[in-house]
Amino acid sequence: MYKLFLDIFDGILKNLITKNLNMGETMSDLKAMNELNEAFANRKDQLYKQKEEGRKVFGLFCSFVPIELILAANGIPVGLCGGKDTTIPAAEEDLPRNLCPLIKSSYGFKKTKSCPYFEAADIVIGETTCDGKKKMFELMEKMIPMHVMHLPHFRDERSAKLWLDEVKDLKKMIEEITGNEITEEKLKEAIDKVNKMRKLFYKIYKLRAKTPTPIKGTEALRLFQLAYLLDIDTLIPILEKLVKELEEKVEKGEGYEGKRILISGCPMVAGNTKIVDIIEEVGGVVVGEESCTGTRQFENLVEGYDLEKLAERYFKIPCACIFKNDNRIKRIKELVKELNADGVVYYTLQYCHTFNVEGARVEEELKKEGIPIIRIETDYSESDKEQLKTRLEAFIEMI
Amino acid sequence: MYKLFLDIFDGILKNLITKNLNMGETMSDLKAMNELNEAFANRKDQLYKQKEEGRKVFGLFCSFVPIELILAANGIPVGLCGGKDTTIPAAEEDLPRNLCPLIKSSYGFKKTKSCPYFEAADIVIGETTCDGKKKMFELMEKMIPMHVMHLPHFRDERSAKLWLDEVKDLKKMIEEITGNEITEEKLKEAIDKVNKMRKLFYKIYKLRAKTPTPIKGTEALRLFQLAYLLDIDTLIPILEKLVKELEEKVEKGEGYEGKRILISGCPMVAGNTKIVDIIEEVGGVVVGEESCTGTRQFENLVEGYDLEKLAERYFKIPCACIFKNDNRIKRIKELVKELNADGVVYYTLQYCHTFNVEGARVEEELKKEGIPIIRIETDYSESDKEQLKTRLEAFIEMI
Numbered sequence: 001m002y003k004l005f006l007d008i009f010d011g012i013l014k015n016l017i018t019k020n021l022n023m024g025e026t027m028s029d030l031k032a033m034n035e036l037n038e039a040f041a042n043r044k045d046q047l048y049k050q051k052e053e054g055r056k057v058f059g060l061f062c063s064f065v066p067i068e069l070i071l072a073a074n075g076i077p078v079g080l081c082g083g084k085d086t087t088i089p090a091a092e093e094d095l096p097r098n099l100c101p102l103i104k105s106s107y108g109f110k111k112t113k114s115c116p117y118f119e120a121a122d123i124v125i126g127e128t129t130c131d132g133k134k135k136m137f138e139l140m141e142k143m144i145p146m147h148v149m150h151l152p153h154f155r156d157e158r159s160a161k162l163w164l165d166e167v168k169d170l171k172k173m174i175e176e177i178t179g180n181e182i183t184e185e186k187l188k189e190a191i192d193k194v195n196k197m198r199k200l201f202y203k204i205y206k207l208r209a210k211t212p213t214p215i216k217g218t219e220a221l222r223l224f225q226l227a228y229l230l231d232i233d234t235l236i237p238i239l240e241k242l243v244k245e246l247e248e249k250v251e252k253g254e255g256y257e258g259k260r261i262l263i264s265g266c267p268m269v270a271g272n273t274k275i276v277d278i279i280e281e282v283g284g285v286v287v288g289e290e291s292c293t294g295t296r297q298f299e300n301l302v303e304g305y306d307l308e309k310l311a312e313r314y315f316k317i318p319c320a321c322i323f324k325n326d327n328r329i330k331r332i333k334e335l336v337k338e339l340n341a342d343g344v345v346y347y348t349l350q351y352c353h354t355f356n357v358e359g360a361r362v363e364e365e366l367k368k369e370g371i372p373i374i375r376i377e378t379d380y381s382e383s384d385k386e387q388l389k390t391r392l393e394a395f396i397e398m399i
Numbered sequence: 400m401y402k403l404f405l406d407i408f409d410g411i412l413k414n415l416i417t418k419n420l421n422m423g424e425t426m427s428d429l430k431a432m433n434e435l436n437e438a439f440a441n442r443k444d445q446l447y448k449q450k451e452e453g454r455k456v457f458g459l460f461c462s463f464v465p466i467e468l469i470l471a472a473n474g475i476p477v478g479l480c481g482g483k484d485t486t487i488p489a490a491e492e493d494l495p496r497n498l499c500p501l502i503k504s505s506y507g508f509k510k511t512k513s514c515p516y517f518e519a520a521d522i523v524i525g526e527t528t529c530d531g532k533k534k535m536f537e538l539m540e541k542m543i544p545m546h547v548m549h550l551p552h553f554r555d556e557r558s559a560k561l562w563l564d565e566v567k568d569l570k571k572m573i574e575e576i577t578g579n580e581i582t583e584e585k586l587k588e589a590i591d592k593v594n595k596m597r598k599l600f601y602k603i604y605k606l607r608a609k610t611p612t613p614i615k616g617t618e619a620l621r622l623f624q625l626a627y628l629l630d631i632d633t634l635i636p637i638l639e640k641l642v643k644e645l646e647e648k649v650e651k652g653e654g655y656e657g658k659r660i661l662i663s664g665c666p667m668v669a670g671n672t673k674i675v676d677i678i679e680e681v682g683g684v685v686v687g688e689e690s691c692t693g694t695r696q697f698e699n700l701v702e703g704y705d706l707e708k709l710a711e712r713y714f715k716i717p718c719a720c721i722f723k724n725d726n727r728i729k730r731i732k733e734l735v736k737e738l739n740a741d742g743v744v745y746y747t748l749q750y751c752h753t754f755n756v757e758g759a760r761v762e763e764e765l766k767k768e769g770i771p772i773i774r775i776e777t778d779y780s781e782s783d784k785e786q787l788k789t790r791l792e793a794f795i796e797m798i
Contacts, residue, residue, distance in 0.1 A: 096755040096776070098497070128552040131530045134722050135756035148722065150558065153527040154549045158561055165557055323533050323547065351750065356495040357534035377495070 079228025083271025212255030217286020458520030478627025482670025611654030616685020
């Protein structure tokens, strides 16, 4: 069945994919980054080979989905495309224009069948993080099987209970799709593996805190973006090499200097590098990302081997979709100190109400502590690039 | 304490209120409507008198709050202002421009202290219906005490359980604020009273189904808008008179003819009559509102006298904030038939993701049944009025 699909896919859609999924590969002075790019170049073939071996593919939108459960069932978690504006016109035939570019782009990728990860997915796992995604899923469901997790608004005890039940449902669904039981042993193994990955990301973050910082923001972003797409068993050895290389650079005092910027806000998924590109063009150097392509991707380990502990770790992710998300604001302030950042670029995707409104509170809190902050709201288009450049240049000069 | 406030309020803010809260009172051929307008003119004084008598005022945003609990504790539920664009500039100092006008207007009314109901409120009850409101509440909380109810995204058993717990918390909070215990007897009395009001609204809806329809859409809208603001004991006798008058008109075959329109979508709170005004200007007659200022305000009775039944009634409200809100789509189709509507004007407030995205599904489903539908997205400004007029005129001619 999917063999047939593969042929169609390879035959007809190859051009579209190359066109839409151009993610700007360049040679790095870091060998590990070059390996990462190579792994990405091979990912599509690897994924389809894994499918041929009978493994099931779970497409993901968000860092709230406990990938440990997928891995424990020998499934493959893979991020979905949503970082390019090429697919937005197709999406706008069904979705309102006044909707965040990430949501429209994702929907458009599925609609135009131009994302290999969407096409490989046996099922897509969504979650009720924001109004736009929640309601978009109702339309997407007509194109691909979906399982939507109920992520509650609050962070109280009764919400934790509901979330744990949702994680239990997810486990059942994954076992059904894969036909594999998630045993205690398998779960422990998966938890250890994902924790190992998280610890490596932590190490990289600590190395980025040094002056000069050993890796450019554009490369770090690429790392976080591709981490969602790659096989974890491919990724971990690359991260290990990268840690080593960065340690060596730090030891030698090599790296990048400039105004040190912490980015905070909406995810920047593969294909979307707009704001980091601009910051580093105008003399800034991005040393951290308080983002789902950044800290929210790897902070907090799973501190035990049962479903309770697993659910707990994901429940803690400080996303702006949470009502009274004070932990996020606290964490941003800590990150500024830990990373020796000179200022914060608060990044909101256009029409993203949660991050946009929360931005007012973040700004107020940072200003109280004398931390410079600039708030940017933008989409995936090129139209505001010059204007953003001017604003960010002025901000970086000022701090 | 609030005596002092009253003086300040009456002295300094009277002008502001009159300016911002001009809700277009005109004489009606229906005596009950004139009584309604009179009751509204007196409402502010009545409310402050009730406060002086020691009763507590609960400001409400949304039809999800079980007002029976407030009434059972001898409290006063009152809707909050949010229908005028005059307060939006003040709101946009704190909130993003890309946010629904209702949210911005409400916030602006509180910020500029220009809504008597906000100023009278001892506490405001919010709920997590949408991203914009949820996050706005975090900022509003700095200006007024708030209690936010956790309204879950799903409509499954575990969400119903969570909602019931939230209703129980609300009861406790109301008892604390008022100092009055909500006894079984008091609750029963309140449930009966609110059900009585709902049944009267039902009767009015059935009368509007007749041809000619005995009341203009602009007047019906005013009724639903003011119902949120008036004291229920003042409202019920007015509704009874209105039912009688409308029955008489129907008997005599008096009323309004023209293309019969069902409005469906976002709430139109007091001050916002834009779309209904235009529809009736260009030859349509609005016969129903599938809206929180309309059916969602009064449909479904509380079918028992305990908290479970109370929570259940509110849990059923088919708001677009619900994931897989199929009941709403079903209900719209039924309403078209029940009200003999010729077409549906789907009304979305700008940047309201939930109603906007759900509009695609509503449109698809109605078109399948051959029901004409036009989708309108607008704000509170005058700028698109001529354009809307042209579009709605064409739609009404076409159907």
